């Protein structure tokens with residue numbers, strides 16, 4: 001049976017991480033988040049890990065070729081036997097090109113899912129998040145609101161907005177995503193990868209169900225071809 005590579009795209013706040021967690025269970029594949037992968041490699045303390053640690057400490061971007069080497073190693077691990085979900089990667093067209101070569105050499109079948117959420121919804125979602133500076137509890141003014149407005153349920157501390165969730169910062173993160181990622185999506189469309197665009201503003205479990213259906217449908221087509 002062929003291995004699956006599900007490339008999950010979505011802006012900050014689109015619920016990509018939540019979807020990856022649902023789909024990892026439904027599809028029985030590994031979830032590879034770039035951030036987690038980099039941290040794990042740094043912790044391993046091997047030579048590549050030390051190289052990455054140095055770059056991160058200097059505030060430099062990890063070069064595309066290095067990220068790809070990490071991904072190449074990561075997908076050889078046992079939990080990727082049936083396939084894997086890529087979350088936060090590839091981020092640039094160069095990374096996407098390198099990934100395409102890698103997948104071809106390993107005979108892995110790629111599928112692309114784009115979780116689309118209106119930016120106004122994202123700004124409302126993220127700027128509605130509140131953090132307790134004392135215990136770290138997270139709240140949302142819309143869904144998981146504290147019992148008393150702007151006060152932590154556990155310790156009564158006044159809640160705050162994280163720097164990353166301030167409206168101006170959210171808008172800048174969305175602009176950066178648009179600049180970097182729109183060309184990657186065009187690239188994958190251009191090379192003919194199966195592509196699903198899905199409305200990410202809905203019940204997370206229902207969205208995961210739609211994505212799983214798409215994946216299972218494509219796998220049937222793929223197997224019929226062989």
Ligand SMILES: [Zn+2]
Nearest residue numbers: 132135152155
């Ligand atoms: Zn608290």
